[in-house]
Amino acid sequence: MTTATLSPPAVAAAARPRRRVLPGFHLTLGYTLFYLCLIVLIPLSALLFKTFTLTWPQFWEAVTAPRVLASYRLTFGASLIAATVNLFAGLLVAWVLVRYRFPGKKVVDALVDLPFALPTAVAGISLTALLAGNGWIGQYLEPLGIQLAFQPGGVVIALIFIGLPFVVRTVQPVLEDAEKELEEAAMCLGATRWQTFARVILPTIAPALLTGFAMAFARAVGEYGSVIFIAGNVPMVSEITPLIIIGKLEQYDYAGATAVATVMLVISFVLLLIINALQGWQRRRAGDTA
Amino acid sequence: MSASHRNNHTGHTQESRVVRVALIALALGFMALFLVLPLAAVFTEALRKGWDAYWEALKEPDAWAAIRLTLITAAVAVPLNLVFGVAAAWAVAKFDFRGKSFLITLIDLPFSVSPVVAGLIYVLVFGAQGWLGPWLAAHDIKIIFAVPGIILATVFVTFPFIARELIPLMQAQGSDEEQAAQVLGASGWQTFWHVTLPNIKWGLIYGVILCNARAMGEFGAVSVVSGHIRGQTNTMPLHVEILYNEYQSVAAFAVASLLALLALLTLAIKTVVEWRHDRELQAAAALPPEAPAPAALTVKAAA
Numbered sequence: 001m002t003t004a005t006l007s008p009p010a011v012a013a014a015a016r017p018r019r020r021v022l023p024g025f026h027l028t029l030g031y032t033l034f035y036l037c038l039i040v041l042i043p044l045s046a047l048l049f050k051t052f053t054l055t056w057p058q059f060w061e062a063v064t065a066p067r068v069l070a071s072y073r074l075t076f077g078a079s080l081i082a083a084t085v086n087l088f089a090g091l092l093v094a095w096v097l098v099r100y101r102f103p104g105k106k107v108v109d110a111l112v113d114l115p116f117a118l119p120t121a122v123a124g125i126s127l128t129a130l131l132a133g134n135g136w137i138g139q140y141l142e143p144l145g146i147q148l149a150f151q152p153g154g155v156v157i158a159l160i161f162i163g164l165p166f167v168v169r170t171v172q173p174v175l176e177d178a179e180k181e182l183e184e185a186a187m188c189l190g191a192t193r194w195q196t197f198a199r200v201i202l203p204t205i206a207p208a209l210l211t212g213f214a215m216a217f218a219r220a221v222g223e224y225g226s227v228i229f230i231a232g233n234v235p236m237v238s239e240i241t242p243l244i245i246i247g248k249l250e251q252y253d254y255a256g257a258t259a260v261a262t263v264m265l266v267i268s269f270v271l272l273l274i275i276n277a278l279q280g281w282q283r284r285r286a287g288d289t290a
Numbered sequence: 291m292s293a294s295h296r297n298n299h300t301g302h303t304q305e306s307r308v309v310r311v312a313l314i315a316l317a318l319g320f321m322a323l324f325l326v327l328p329l330a331a332v333f334t335e336a337l338r339k340g341w342d343a344y345w346e347a348l349k350e351p352d353a354w355a356a357i358r359l360t361l362i363t364a365a366v367a368v369p370l371n372l373v374f375g376v377a378a379a380w381a382v383a384k385f386d387f388r389g390k391s392f393l394i395t396l397i398d399l400p401f402s403v404s405p406v407v408a409g410l411i412y413v414l415v416f417g418a419q420g421w422l423g424p425w426l427a428a429h430d431i432k433i434i435f436a437v438p439g440i441i442l443a444t445v446f447v448t449f450p451f452i453a454r455e456l457i458p459l460m461q462a463q464g465s466d467e468e469q470a471a472q473v474l475g476a477s478g479w480q481t482f483w484h485v486t487l488p489n490i491k492w493g494l495i496y497g498v499i500l501c502n503a504r505a506m507g508e509f510g511a512v513s514v515v516s517g518h519i520r521g522q523t524n525t526m527p528l529h530v531e532i533l534y535n536e537y538q539s540v541a542a543f544a545v546a547s548l549l550a551l552l553a554l555l556t557l558a559i560k561t562v563v564e565w566r567h568d569r570e571l572q573a574a575a576a577l578p579p580e581a582p583a584p585a586a587l588t589v590k591a592a593a
C-alpha cells in the first residue's frame with residue numbers, strides 16, 4: 001500500500017500509522033462497516049438470495065436465451081473494441097499531454113475528464129444527434145453507406161466516449177514519473193527513438209495501460225445511459241445486456257432480471273479483482289524503478 | 291489523478307518536429323471529434339429554434355420539478371457520502387487492522403456494478419415483491435417509484451467517490467501531525483478540525499464535486515427505481531429521456547444543456563482545485579524538513 005511514488009518527498013517521508021494512538025478507531029470503522037452493509041452489501045445480497053430461489057434449469061434458461069446471448073455478444077464485443085480504441089487513443093493523448101507543449105494544453109487536459117462529468121444521458125442524445133442521417137457527422141457518412149446511429153457501431157462510439165478518461169488518467173502520472181535517464185541511456189547506446197519507446201518506455205507504462213484498458217472495459221460492460229439512445233435497441237441486433245434487465249423488469253419478470261443481473265455482477269466482480277491485481281503490479285513496478 | 295506537471299525535458303530524447311506535430315494533431319483531432327463535438331452539439335441543438343424556445347422549454351413546470359428533484363437528491367446523497375468518506379478514510383489511513391485491503395475493495399465495489407444492477411437491487415429489497423415490500427405497503431411507505439428510492443440509488447452509485455479520493459491522500463500524509471496534536475492535549479474533534487481537515491481540504495472538495503456531478507447526472511440506476519412519474523419522480527436526466535423520446539428535441543437538449551453546463555462547471559472547479567493543491571504541495575516541499583508545516587502551527591493555536 002505505498003502511494004509514496006506519487007506523492008512529494010516531504011509527505012511521503014511520514015511514518016506508517018502507529019497502533020491506536022489516535023482516537024476514533026471504533027467510531028469510524030464501525031460507521032464505515034455499518035454504512036457499507038446498509039447501502040451496498042445487504043442490497044447486493046438481496047440479488048444473490050433472489051437468484052438462489054431459482055432452480056438451476058430456470059437460471060440457465062434465463063441467462064442463455066438466444067436474445068440474452070446476442071446481448072452478451074454485443075455488450076462484450078463492443079466493450080472490447082471500444083476499450084482497445086481507448087488503449088491507443090488514451091496512450092496518444094497522455095503522451096502528448098505529458099511530453100509536448102502546445103497552446104491550450106491546460107484546457108485540453110481538463111477536457112479529458114468530460115466523460116466523467118457529463119451525464120450519460122446527455123452524451124447519449126448528443127452523440128445520436130451527431131451521427132443521425134442529418135447530423136453534423138452523419139450527413140457525411142451516409143453517402144458513403146456508413147450508418148452508425150441506431151446500429152451496433154453506434155454502441156461502440158458511445159463506449160469509446162465514456163471510456164477515454166480511464167486510460168489517459170492511469171497512464172499520465174506514470175509517464176510523468178518515468179525517468180528520462182533510462183531513455184537517454186538507450187539513446188546513448190544507439191537505440192532509435194522507436195526502439196526506445198518499444199523497449200524502454202512501453203514496459204514501464206504497460207501495467208498502467210492495462211489497468212486503464214481493464215477499467216474502460218469494465219465501465220463499458222455496465223454502461224446504460226449513453227448507449228440506449230444511440231443503439232436503436234433492436235432485439236438480437238443492438239440490444240445491450242443492461243437493457244435486457246430493464247426489459248424483464250418492465251414485464252415484472254423479476255426472476256429473469258435477477259438471473260441476468262447476477263451474471264453481470266459476477267463478471268464485474270471478476271473484472272474488479274483483475275483491476276486490483278493490475279494495480280498491485282503497477283505499484284510494485286513503480287516501487288522497483290523509484 | 292492530481293498530477294504534478296514536470297517540464298524538465300531535455301532536447302535529445304524528443305521526437306523530430308514532424309512526428310511531434312503529427313502526434314499533437316492526431317490527439318487533438320481525436321479529442322475534438324469525440325469530446326468537443328458532442329459538447330458543442332448539445333448547445334447547438336438546444337438553441338436551434340432560438341432563445342425564446344430555449345427559455346420556454348426550461349420554464350415548463352415539469353422541467354422545474356425535475357430540476358428541483360435533482361437538486362434535492364444531490365443535497366441528500368452528497369453529504370451522506372461525505373460523512374462516510376471521511377469516516378472510512380480516517381479508519382483506513384490512520385489505523386492498521388486485518389482485512390483492510392479487502393475493505394478498500396468493497397468500498398470500490400459500487401464503481402464496478404452496472405447502474406442498472408444498482409437500481410435492481412433496491413427494487414429487490416424495497417419493491418412490491420421485495421424483502422420489505424409487504425411491510426412497507428402495510429405502513430403506507432413508498433420507497434420504490436418514489437423519491438427515497440431515487441436518493442438510495444444515487445447514494446449507491448456515488449458511494450466510493452469521496453472515500454477513494456481521501457484514502458490515498460490521508461495514507462500518504464500519515465498521522466504524525468495528528469499525534470503531535472494529541473500530545474499537545476487537543477481532543478479528537480479538535481485534532482480533526484484543526485489538523486486533518488486543513489490538510490485534506492483540496493482532496494475533499496475534489497471528491498465532493500465529482501460526487502455531485504455523478505449524483506446529478508446519474509441515469510441508469512435512477513431510471514430503474516424512479517417509475518418515471520412526470521413532475522414527481524423525474525430527475526433531470528430522466529426528463530431529458532422523456533422529452534427526447536417524445537421527439538421534443540429542442541426541449542430535451544435545453545434541459546441537457548443545463549447538465550452540460552454543470553459538467554463544464556465541475557471541470558473548471560476541478561482544474562482550479564488541482565492547481566491550488568499542486569501549489570501548496572510545492573510550497574510544502576520547498577520548506578526545510580525541520581521547519582514546522584503551517585498545519586502544525588494551527589495546532590499550537592488550538593491547544
